Amino acid sequence: xxxxxxxxxxxxxxxxxxxxxxxxxxxxxxxxxxxxxxxxxxxxxxxxxxxxxxxxxxxxxxxxxxxxxxxxxxxxxxxxxxxxxxxxxxxxxxxxxxxxxxxxxxxxxxxxxxxxxxxxxxxxxxxxxxxxxxxxxxxxxxxxxxxxxxxxxxxxxxxxxxxxxxxxxxxxxxxxxxxxxxxxxxxxxxxxxxxxxxxxxxxxxxxxxxxxxxxxxxxxxxxxxxxxxxxxxxxxxxxxxxxxxxxxxxxxxxxxxxxxxxxxxxxxxxxxxxxxxxxxxxxxxxxxxxxxxxxxxxxxxxxxxxxxxxxxxxxxxxxxxxxxxxxxxxxxxxxxxxxxxxxxxxxxxxxxxxxxxxxxxxxxxxxxxxxxxxxxxxxxxxxxxxxxxxxxxxxxxxxxxxxxxxxxxxxxxxxxxxxxxxxxxxxxxxxxxxxxxxxxxxxxxxxxxxxxxxxxxxxxxxxxxxxxxxxxxxxxxxxxxxxxxxxxxxxxxxxxxxxxxxxxxxxxxxxxxxxxxxxxxxxxxxxxxxxxxxxxxxxxxxxxxxxxxxxxxxxxxxxxxxxxxxxxxxxxxxxxxxxxxxxxxxxxxxxxxxxxxxxxxxxxxxxxxxxxxxxxxxxxxxxxxxxxxxxxxxxxxxxxxxxxxxxxxxxxxxxxxxxx
Amino acid sequence: xxxxxxxxxxxxxxxxxxxxxxxxxxxxxxxxxxxxxxxxxxxxxxxxxxxxxxxxxxxxxxxxxxxxxxxxxxxxxxxxxxxxxxxxxxxxxxxxxxxxxxxxxxxxxxxxxxxxxxxxxxxxxxxxxxxxxxxxxxxxxxxxxxxxxxxxxxxxxxx
Numbered sequence: 106x107x108x109x110x111x112x113x114x115x116x117x118x119x120x121x122x123x124x125x126x127x128x129x130x131x132x133x134x135x136x137x138x139x140x141x142x143x144x145x146x147x148x149x150x151x152x153x154x155x156x157x158x159x160x161x162x163x164x165x166x167x168x169x170x171x172x173x174x175x176x177x178x179x180x181x182x183x184x185x186x187x188x189x190x191x192x193x194x195x196x197x198x199x200x201x202x203x204x205x206x207x208x209x210x211x212x213x214x215x216x217x218x219x220x221x222x223x224x225x226x227x228x229x230x231x232x233x234x235x236x237x238x239x240x241x242x243x244x245x246x247x248x249x250x251x252x253x254x255x256x257x258x259x260x261x262x263x264x265x266x267x268x269x270x271x272x273x274x275x276x277x278x279x280x281x282x283x284x285x286x287x288x289x290x291x292x293x294x295x296x297x298x299x300x301x302x303x304x305x306x307x308x309x310x311x312x313x314x315x316x317x318x319x320x321x322x323x324x325x326x327x328x329x330x331x332x333x334x335x336x337x338x339x340x341x342x343x344x345x346x347x348x349x350x351x352x353x354x355x356x357x358x359x360x361x362x363x364x365x366x367x368x369x370x371x372x373x374x375x376x377x378x379x380x381x382x383x384x385x386x387x388x389x390x391x392x393x394x395x396x397x398x399x400x401x402x403x404x405x406x407x408x409x410x411x412x413x414x415x416x417x418x419x420x421x422x423x424x425x426x427x428x429x430x431x432x433x434x435x436x437x438x439x440x441x442x443x444x445x446x447x448x449x450x451x452x453x454x455x456x457x458x459x460x461x462x463x464x465x466x467x468x469x470x471x472x473x474x475x476x477x478x479x480x481x482x483x484x485x486x487x488x489x490x491x492x493x494x495x496x497x498x499x500x501x502x503x504x505x506x507x508x509x510x511x512x513x514x515x516x517x518x519x520x521x522x523x524x525x526x527x528x529x530x531x532x533x534x535x536x537x538x539x540x541x542x543x544x545x546x547x548x549x550x551x552x553x554x555x556x557x558x559x560x561x562x563x564x565x566x567x568x569x570x571x572x573x574x575x576x577x578x579x580x581x582x583x584x585x586x587x588x589x590x591x592x593x594x595x596x597x598x599x600x601x602x603x604x605x606x607x608x609x610x611x612x613x614x615x616x617x618x619x620x621x622x623x624x625x626x627x628x629x630x631x632x633x634x635x636x637x638x639x640x641x642x643x644x645x646x647x648x649x650x651x652x653x654x655x656x657x658x659x660x661x662x663x664x665x666x667x668x669x670x671x672x673x674x675x676x677x678x679x680x681x682x683x684x685x686x687x688x689x690x691x692x693x694x695x696x697x698x699x700x701x702x703x704x705x706x707x708x709x710x711x712x713x714x715x716x717x718x719x720x721x722x723x724x725x726x727x728x729x730x731x732x733x734x735x736x737x738x739x740x741x742x743x744x745x746x747x748x749x750x751x752x753x754x755x756x757x758x759x760x761x762x763x764x765x
Numbered sequence: 766x767x768x769x770x771x772x773x774x775x776x777x778x779x780x781x782x783x784x785x786x787x788x789x790x791x792x793x794x795x796x797x798x799x800x801x802x803x804x805x806x807x808x809x810x811x812x813x814x815x816x817x818x819x820x821x822x823x824x825x826x827x828x829x830x831x832x833x834x835x836x837x838x839x840x841x842x843x844x845x846x847x848x849x850x851x852x853x854x855x856x857x858x859x860x861x862x863x864x865x866x867x868x869x870x871x872x873x874x875x876x877x878x879x880x881x882x883x884x885x886x887x888x889x890x891x892x893x894x895x896x897x898x899x900x901x902x903x904x905x906x907x908x909x910x911x912x913x914x915x916x917x918x919x920x921x922x923x924x
Contacts, residue, residue, distance in 0.1 A: 643799050723817045727853060727906075728807055729800065738798075738810060738817050746798040746810055746817065758802075 115160050116205055117386055122153050123198050127458040130194050134461070135472070137186040146194075147176040153201070164218055165204050171225040172197055178229070193224050195458070209333075254285075254334045257305045257314060260326040274301060280317045284309045286334075306334045387484055393443050400436055407433060438719075442629050447487050449527050449536075450478030456498060460523070463502050470509050470520040471502055477527035482534055483629040486606045490626075493599040497538045497622050498523060505542030505620055515617070517541070534628050539621035545614040550574055572612035576600040607736070609703070633722065635739075637715035637747060638698060640682075644747040645711075646720045646739055651752045653701040655714055671708055673699065680708035681759045700752045707756055722749060734758045768865045773897060774840065774857040777829035781857075782864070782890065782899045783840070789852065791860050792839040811854060813841055821855040826885070826905055842902045853906040866890050871899060 126149045133142045150173040157165035172194065178184040200217055207214060259281070261274060278301060281287055285307025305314070311327065318325045407429045414422035453475040464471040482490070506512075506521030513519055526537040547568070554574045555562045566574075578597040603610050607627050614620040627633070635646035636655075656673075670677045678699065698709045720739035729735060734754040738746045771782040772791075790813075797809040797820050806825035810817050820839060824831050836856035843852050871888035887901045 643801065723815075725810070725817060725819075727819050727851060728804055729810075729819060732800075732802060734802075735800070740812060740815075744812060745796055746812060748798070748800060 112160055115156055119153055119156060119205060120202070121388075122149050123202060124454055125149060126153075127195070127198055128454045130191055130198075131457040131461050131473075133186060134188070134191045140180065143176055143179050143186070147173060147180055150176065162204060164210060164214075165201050168197055168200065168218065168221055168225075171222060175225060175229060184229075190228060193221065193228060197221055197225075211333075254306055254308050255329060255332055256334060257307065258328045259303045259305055259314070259318075260301075260328075261303070261318075262300045262324055277318065278303065281305055281314075284314060284317065387445070387447060389444055393440065397440050397444070400433060400440060404430075404433055404437075438632065442483070442632065445484045445629065446481035447484050448479050448481050449487070449525075450475060452487055452491050452494065453478055453525055456495060456525075459495065460498060460502065463499065467503060468508065469502060469506050471506060472520050472522050473498075474522065474524045475527075476524065477529075478525075480527040480529055480534055481628070482626065486608075486626060486629075489602055489606050490624075493602040494525075494536075494538070496596075496599055498525075501538065501540035501542065501620070505540040505544075507543055529628075534626045536624040536626065537621055538624070539619060541619040544616040544618055544620055545572065545575070545612070546616055547571055569611065572614065575612065576610070633720055635718050635720045635747075635749065636698070637718045637741075638696070638709075638711040639713040639715055640695075640711040644715070644741065644745070646718060646747045646749045647698065647700070647709075647752065648749075649717065651700050651702045653699040653706070656697045656699070658695050658697050658710055671697070673708065678706060678708050680710060681756070682710045700756075702752050705753060705756055718747070720747070720749060767868050769868065770863060770865050771899065772840070772863055773861040774838070775859045775861060776823045776827055776857050777832075779827065779829065780861070780895060780897045781827075782866075782897045783842075783902055784899075785863065787842050787844060787902045789841040789843045792841060792854070793837070795839050797839075797856075808836070808856060811839060813852070813854065816852065818852050818854045821853060821906060823855045823857050826855065842906065844903050844906060846903070846907075855906070864892075866899075874898075 126146065129142055129145050129149065133139060133146065136142065150169050154166055154169040154173060157163075157169065175184060175190065179186055179190075200214070200221055203214055203217075204210065261277065278287070278289070281303060285305055288304040288306075289301060307314070311329070314327055318327075407426055411423060411426035411430070414426055457473060460471060460473045501523050502521075506523065507515070507517075509519040512521065522541045524537070524539050526539070528535045528537075550571055551560075551566070554560045554577070555564075557577075559574060559577055560566070576596045576599070578595070600610060603624060603626075609625040611623045611625075612620065613623065634649040636649055636652055638645050638647065658671075669679055669681075671680045672678075680697070695710050695712050696714045698711060698714070700707055700709060718739075718741070722737040722739060724737050725732075725735055734751050734757075736749040736751045738748050741747055770785045772785050772788050773780055773782045775781075792811070792813070795811050797811050799809040800807065803809065803819075806822050808820045808822045811820050818841065822831070822836065823829075824836070836858070838857050838860050839854045840857055840860070841852060841854045843850060845851075870890050872890075874886055874889050885900055885905045887899045890897045890899060
């Protein structure tokens, strides 16, 4: 158990080392003669080699040893860096990653090991290398994914009902045998109580297995046990079905030991995989941990203080201690949020390698730069952002940046520039993803939107409105779908992901000069400052940063009930009542909360303003998911609930109602 | 024959039963917070062990005349859909008993002017001259998966 734990840490760490190695190699590829980077590469490899040795990853030791030697020679100026060396290094990294997660090394990996070793060897001797092109290696990776054997556990349980449909389980199982190797753990073909448990080792996908089981729909269960053949190199003897009726089976009741052994093994494998892949770890600055320890010690002190004062019935001191605890809980809260913060370069470092490969694939030259990578965001936000951000970068490289020839013809630098720039403003983090490519053609978007029937051909749109059209579901601005971007996920999914974390996205573009996507994000989303208001016995929480001011509802001619406008210091402002229907209602006394969010400004009439409140957001699920004007709910001190409003969505909702 | 254990409860005059494996807890006297614009059969939300659950009005679900005062108890269900577990809750007038039924005691619904959605009912058990309706909570409180559907439709268009 202990050793498994350390092994997991080792794997986590090594994955981290490999990422920084990749990032250094990308830098080295731009600057072959940079000795500092070479030293860095050497150091990281040395660490990986050392750690791998401790945990018995001999194959990793073998390749890193040889490659490390090369970099040692480079360091000593006996060899020079070439593109070939970088390529070999990258393929070694992929290989090491593969080795890390393979309990038993398969033949393919062994061949790869040999290939890499011989490549390194030939490089040392200055010979020509046998490097498979990038495209090819990408392709073979895909094929390998398809051909990979997986182990499935299939449980079939038929009841009397299905018997009427004249289904014989026997034939279903026979079909399963066509998919791969089957190991039957128990089977019963008696008329009233048919059932079977089968391990299937197959390269087929879930869907294909499901297809075979089509006729016994609702009566089966398919579980993925392992991403490999669990029976491989193993002595567990199970009879293999040979296609005729004389099938020998292991009956769970007759041979319980073997069955249990198998189940146990299956569970072990499952758990191992979970340990390796599913847990998400976070590396934390030691300072933050010290701070946490300090808070804990404070808490212990205050706790005994409180206990003591209560025993002596000293009310005054108890109240004092309670106040201290309140302050401490705020600090704990802050600390917990701090612990969750992760610097942005954690993801952008990973992009470096992907961008390098991508650029090679589309034959473009790209310089990728990250500014402000040290700025931190909540782990959850970073994780959610990973995919949409990569999508934007892919778009920039695939569609934004022109080919080197075209760029030169336009008088631009051959090398296209893609930048991610992070900056902080209050509780907001801004991410700017920009490229100096071709920009987005306004005419093209306009025509396409008309063609799709999204807008009329007479529509007059501001630049922002026009660019926002690209987030419309199914709106693709690319004429030819390339195999990199433009398939599957569109910009609308990017928008959705970003809205999920309460972010906003805008586009700026100039034709021929480039495009910039600006993401406005919250640093943390789990706790926000709100104002509590009450209306019709429902308590609402409104994010404080959306609120401009609170005033009384004005009387007389300042309120235009017909058009739903209020005169606020000379500006006509639309207003809504948050009643059950969100529509307009007759005037009544109350307070006015003026909302301002970006270009949106409106007022809300409520019965009562309660006060400020730090809300811990709890998500609403199920039926409420469609009600987009609710961001969630939060517990109030007395255990009751307040609804957290999304002001922008609230306005959209009330607008729709007014129109209807 | 196999037996299962059921929780029985009253909604209006009708007696219902649900397999106890679906039931997490029965709450009493819980404050339900109303939610504006919620669907008709949803009374609001409730705080259950730090999570927020929707509260359905069983009277609306089973087409029994609404009577707010009688919605006294809340049954918290834990249900499964294809890939996840989810919890919902629903009000009932009173919780009666925990009983065992043989599987073969459960019969199809007699065809006699049933006023509610028959898909919700798995079968009927007759006890002491009374019919007990066995509900299938996964069908009654089906989790809407609109969002997922929309996304997959979209992928189809683009690819």
